[in-house]
Amino acid sequence: MLKNYIKIAIRNLLKKKVYSLINITGLAIGLATCILIVTYVINERSYDSFHERSEQIYRVVQTTISADRDEDQATTPFGLAPILKEEYPESILNTVRFFDMQQESHTFVNREDQFSFREENFYFTDSTFFDVFSAVMLQGDPTTALRNPLSLVLTKELAEKYFGDKNPIGKTLNYKGIRDMTITGIMQNWPEESHMKIDLLASFTSLDDIYASSPEYNTSWLWNPIWTYAVIGKNTDPNILEEQLQTLADKYYYAYSGWPADETVYLELQPITDIYLHSNRDQEMEVNSSSLYTNILLAVAIFILIIACINFMNLSTARSLERGREVGLRKVMGGYKKQLVSQFLGESFFISLIAIILGVGMIYLALPFFNDLTGKALRFELFQNNYTIPALLGLTIFVAFFSGSYPAFFLSSFNPVQVLKGSGLTKSSGVLFRKVLVTFQFSLSVILLIGTAVIFLQLNYLQKKDLGFDKNNVLLLPTKQNLISWEFDTFKERSLNHSQVQNITGLGKIPGSEVQEFYRYVPAGTGESEDATNLTLHVTHDFIDTFDLNLLAGRTFSRDFTSDFDQSILINESMLSKLDAETPEEAIGSTFYFYPPVGDRESFTVVGVTEDFNYSSLKKEIQPLVIKLVQGTQPILGYVVHTAVELSPGNPSSAIEHLERVWKQINPIDPFEYRFLDDRLNEIYESEQKMSSLATVFSVLSIIIACLGLLGLSSYSAHLKQKEIGIRKSLGASVMNIVNLLSKEFLLLVIFSNLIAWPISYYGAKKWLANFPYRFDLFTYLPIIFVTSGLIILIIALATVSYHSIRAAMINPVQAVRNE
Numbered sequence: 001m002l003k004n005y006i007k008i009a010i011r012n013l014l015k016k017k018v019y020s021l022i023n024i025t026g027l028a029i030g031l032a033t034c035i036l037i038v039t040y041v042i043n044e045r046s047y048d049s050f051h052e053r054s055e056q057i058y059r060v061v062q063t064t065i066s067a068d069r070d071e072d073q074a075t076t077p078f079g080l081a082p083i084l085k086e087e088y089p090e091s092i093l094n095t096v097r098f099f100d101m102q103q104e105s106h107t108f109v110n111r112e113d114q115f116s117f118r119e120e121n122f123y124f125t126d127s128t129f130f131d132v133f134s135a136v137m138l139q140g141d142p143t144t145a146l147r148n149p150l151s152l153v154l155t156k157e158l159a160e161k162y163f164g165d166k167n168p169i170g171k172t173l174n175y176k177g178i179r180d181m182t183i184t185g186i187m188q189n190w191p192e193e194s195h196m197k198i199d200l201l202a203s204f205t206s207l208d209d210i211y212a213s214s215p216e217y218n219t220s221w222l223w224n225p226i227w228t229y230a231v232i233g234k235n236t237d238p239n240i241l242e243e244q245l246q247t248l249a250d251k252y253y254y255a256y257s258g259w260p261a262d263e264t265v266y267l268e269l270q271p272i273t274d275i276y277l278h279s280n281r282d283q284e285m286e287v288n289s290s291s292l293y294t295n296i297l298l299a300v301a302i303f304i305l306i307i308a309c310i311n312f313m314n315l316s317t318a319r320s321l322e323r324g325r326e327v328g329l330r331k332v333m334g335g336y337k338k339q340l341v342s343q344f345l346g347e348s349f350f351i352s353l354i355a356i357i358l359g360v361g362m363i364y365l366a367l368p369f370f371n372d373l374t375g376k377a378l379r380f381e382l383f384q385n386n387y388t389i390p391a392l393l394g395l396t397i398f399v400a401f402f403s404g405s406y407p408a409f410f411l412s413s414f415n416p417v418q419v420l421k422g423s424g425l426t427k428s429s430g431v432l433f434r435k436v437l438v439t440f441q442f443s444l445s446v447i448l449l450i451g452t453a454v455i456f457l458q459l460n461y462l463q464k465k466d467l468g469f470d471k472n473n474v475l476l477l478p479t480k481q482n483l484i485s486w487e488f489d490t491f492k493e494r495s496l497n498h499s500q501v502q503n504i505t506g507l508g509k510i511p512g513s514e515v516q517e518f519y520r521y522v523p524a525g526t527g528e529s530e531d532a533t534n535l536t537l538h539v540t541h542d543f544i545d546t547f548d549l550n551l552l553a554g555r556t557f558s559r560d561f562t563s564d565f566d567q568s569i570l571i572n573e574s575m576l577s578k579l580d581a582e583t584p585e586e587a588i589g590s591t592f593y594f595y596p597p598v599g600d601r602e603s604f605t606v607v608g609v610t611e612d613f614n615y616s617s618l619k620k621e622i623q624p625l626v627i628k629l630v631q632g633t634q635p636i637l638g639y640v641v642h643t644a645v646e647l648s649p650g651n652p653s654s655a656i657e658h659l660e661r662v663w664k665q666i667n668p669i670d671p672f673e674y675r676f677l678d679d680r681l682n683e684i685y686e687s688e689q690k691m692s693s694l695a696t697v698f699s700v701l702s703i704i705i706a707c708l709g710l711l712g713l714s715s716y717s718a719h720l721k722q723k724e725i726g727i728r729k730s731l732g733a734s735v736m737n738i739v740n741l742l743s744k745e746f747l748l749l750v751i752f753s754n755l756i757a758w759p760i761s762y763y764g765a766k767k768w769l770a771n772f773p774y775r776f777d778l779f780t781y782l783p784i785i786f787v788t789s790g791l792i793i794l795i796i797a798l799a800t801v802s803y804h805s806i807r808a809a810m811i812n813p814v815q816a817v818r819n820e
Contacts, residue, residue: 022711026308026708027308027311027359027399027403028358028359028362029308029362029708030304030305030308030309030359031308031355031359031399032366033701034395035363035392035395036367036370037298037300040297040374040376041298043376044294047273047275047276047277050191051133051272053132054272055273056093056231056232057132057133057271058230058231058272059229059230059272061073061076061270062075062267063265066260066263067262068577068623068624069623071516072282073281074279074281074282074283074285075226076224076226076227078097078218078220079218079219080228080252081126081226081228081230084228084245088244091232091236091241092231092232092236093231093233094128095128095228095229095231096125096126096131096132096229097226097228097229098123098226098227098229098285099124099204099225100122100123101480101481105118105120105478106119106122106175107119107175107177107669107671108173108175109177109669110173116671119158121198121200122199122200122201123198124201124204127147127203127204129201130146131231132231135190136188137186137187137188138156138187139185139186140153140184140186142185145184145185146203146204147205148203149203149208149209150182151203152183152203153183153184153186153187153200153202154168154187154199155190155198155200156188157199158199168186169184169185169186175202176482176670177482177483177669178210192377195275195279195284195286195288197285216598220258221253221256222259223597225283227285229272230269232269238269241269242267242268245269246266248267258596260520263532263533277294282514282516283514287514287686287687288687289687292771297691297694297698300448300702303444303448304698307441307445307709308403308705309399309402309403310437310441313437352396352399352403353396353400356395360382367379373694374694439752439753443753443756443757443760444702444706444757445699445753446758446790447757449702449792449793450757450758450761450785450786450789451764452692452695453785453788453789454761454768454778455692455695457781457785458688458769459692460776461774461775462688462772462774463685467511467512467618469511469512469549471511472649472678473647474547474677474678475645475652475656475659475676475677476643476645476674476677477643477644477663477674478642478673479642479643482667482670483666483670484643484670485633485636485637487666488640491643491662494665494666495658497658498654498655498658500650500652500654501646501647501655501658501659502546502647503646504542504645505542505643506538506636506639506640506644507538507641507643508537508630510641510677510680512677513617513681514616516535516615516616517535517537517538518535519626520533520594520596521534521536521569521592522534522594524593524603534575534624534626535615535616535623535625537627537628538629539557539628540636540640543627546644546646547613547644547646549610549611550610552573553584553585553587553588554584554588554606554607555607556608557570557607564629566602567604568604568607568629569592569605569606569626569628570608570609570610570627571610571625571627572611572613572625572627573609573610573611573612574622574624575587575609584609588607588609589606590605590606591604591606592604592605592606604628617681617684619684619773620773621774645659707796707800710797711800743802746797750794751794753793754786754789754790761786762782765778
């Protein structure tokens with residue numbers, strides 16, 4: 001019996017090659033796409049799970065709340081980690097801290113071979129690093145490698161970069177030209193599936209040596225530059241522990257002499273495995289992804305698989321006329337309905353099995369392109385683990401049952417007597433169900449297409465929105481505490497000698513970036529209950545000119561006013577809400593007090609008000625801001641992180657070469673590196689860019705799969721109506737009349753599918769856009785999006801249906817009637 005079923009299945013596949021090809025190709029594309037998406041999502045959800053104690057590792061974060069804002073911060077003060085173990089010895093087994101000097105890159109010099117590199121993934125960390133995290137040490141002792149000051153651990157890749165085939169243990173690398181660090185260990189390359197990137201680690205005790213001139217560097221509870229991780233006991237309830245942590249606020253934070261009266265702090269525990277997809281705090285180590293996007297991609301995978309399965313169901317039920325007599329004969333010969341259902345489900349499984357094999361081949365072909373698209377290095381191997389083959393088999397069975405169940409029960413329900421007499425089936429059998437499936441299929445495709453358009457428009461809006469400053473033609477040079485900072489005025493003077501170099505200024509942070517800095521600048525007259533920190537930007541002269549900011553009132557910092565450094569500040573327009581000033585002009589002359597961590601308060605006068613600009617990224621709303629002038633070697637060393645260079649439009653190569661020459665003259669230690677500001681800001685929206693690219697590809701695939709099914713249905717419809725077409729042509733019908741006859745039914749379904757998809761798409765788009773404080777006007781673009789997506793689907797569907805419609809309309813009417 002089984003052998004007979006297999007023969008029948010193969011015979012039917014070969015007999016109807018076009019329908020078989022459409023069925024198998026559509027299913028294969030759908031399965032391949034689904035597997036690729038699931039592989040990507042599994043990878044995204046696996047971040048940081050490689051640690052042996054991943055379920056016990058938590059990051060300690062803090063949220064600072066004041067009257068006008070909530071600040072979710074990924075970092076904490078220096079002193080928190082030691083106190084955690086001291087206060088909760090039974091609940092917290094271990095802690096580890098990370099500190100990057102608040103710099104994006106660091107210079108390391110190999111003095112022996114006379115070359116240097118700038119490294120981005122460098123941290124000072126506690127000696128407990130290897131106790132907390134599952135890092136594989138290849139050389140050196142993990143228990144002592146980070147114990148002594150000025151100890152350094154490199155990854156294998158970086159060790160080869162600096163020392164080639166030589167044994168690096170015991171050798172030294174100079175850090176920023178100020179300290180020699182001894183290499184005490186080589187560890188395996190840090191896994192990509194982590195929310196942090198690590199290439200070098202230095203002992204945390206090295207900071208005491210580096211900050212020897214400022215021994216109180218780690219005592220402030222206002223300064224929170226540290227990423228703190230804790231390992232909790234297996235039987236410790238993280239929720240209960242989190243509640244207990246709140247007592248630390250009163251004991252340490254509020255007890256600190258400089259803590260603002262209006263600010264409340266809450267400590268929270270984040271599971272390390274949740275950080276990559278569920279955390280978007282200030283001062284994250286890297287730009288994280290979002291669980292929202294992985295959920296959307298899973299929905300897309302399900303949509304595409306459903307669309308592919310609908311193709312199978314539609315074509316199987318459409319061919320019921322041809323299989324009807326076979327069913328009748330089997331029932332007359334004693335076949336039971338159960339046997340017939342098994343036969344047709346078996347055929348469905350056979351087709352699904354062929355499709356999954358073809359789909360796996362497609363995956364291997366598409367994987368390099370998919371990796372380029374996602375920026376990952378995903379691998380798909382059938383035998384890479386014990387569940388790949390069973391998962392594929394399970395998916396095959398699911399698809400076979402899901403797509404084959406209705407055709408199996410539909411065909412097996414035919415009455416044998418009526419079928420054999422020719423009266424049991426009509427050409428309209430199952431038509432309503434097929435119409436519902438086609439409508440549902442194209443509704444899903446329209447939803448995907450509209451979703452892609454919304455993501456693209458929002459990303460385009462974020463990239464092109466006016467930030468309140470000019471981000472074009474601005475170079476960023478990392479100058480935190482290097483020789484350029486020591487000789488800042490000299491570097492600036494020499495660099496401006498080139499005709500393309502327009503302006504130069506020093507920055508405490510990059511405008512428009514994720515980093516936020518708060519200092520205790522408070523308007524005079526502020527009550528004790530309203531005392532809070534404010535966003536602060538430290539700059540050197542020419543900041544306003546470099547970024548083309550609009551000054552609403554007053555003046556900018558000027559060298560003609562020597563007291564600007566210690567007496568004057570600028571504020572933005574939003575700061576007016578904290579002053580008794582209704583206009584920018586009224587704010588000029590207002591007094592602010594600055595409360596340093598140590599010492600008496602200092603008085604500053606507002607000399608200028610700028611138009612609001614995006615101090616932070618577009619993922620945050622504009623807040624009140626104080627702009628403080630930095631002048632002199634020591635302040636520049638303390639506050640300036642980047643130097644911004646404005647270039648005139650045109651080819652920048654000559655100006656960049658000039659800047660490099662000047663850089664090397666002044667700073668022979670740090671290699672010359674630069675980035676354009678607009679490129680740096682675009683990195684913030686990496687998740688949105690990736691999602692836009694993936695959505696575009698998968699929308700196209702969904703339309704292709706849906707149109708494959710439409711192609712098969714239109715072909716079969718034309719075949720069934722051959723006699724009618726012949727008669728109509730004999731009576732004088734034109735080709736256009738015949739095309740209209742065959743196309744109208746399908747096009748109406750496509751139009752109806754748009755009407756169903758539009759409100760669903762609008763609801764989903766509105767919810768997604770609510771995650772952005774700045775977003776394009778959905779209501780304005782809605783008609784354009786709906787009409788354009790509808791026209792695209794309609795044109796593609798018309799082109800698909802027209803091929804067989806025109807072909808059927810061109811047939812000889814005599815031949816058509818004779819064949820019928």
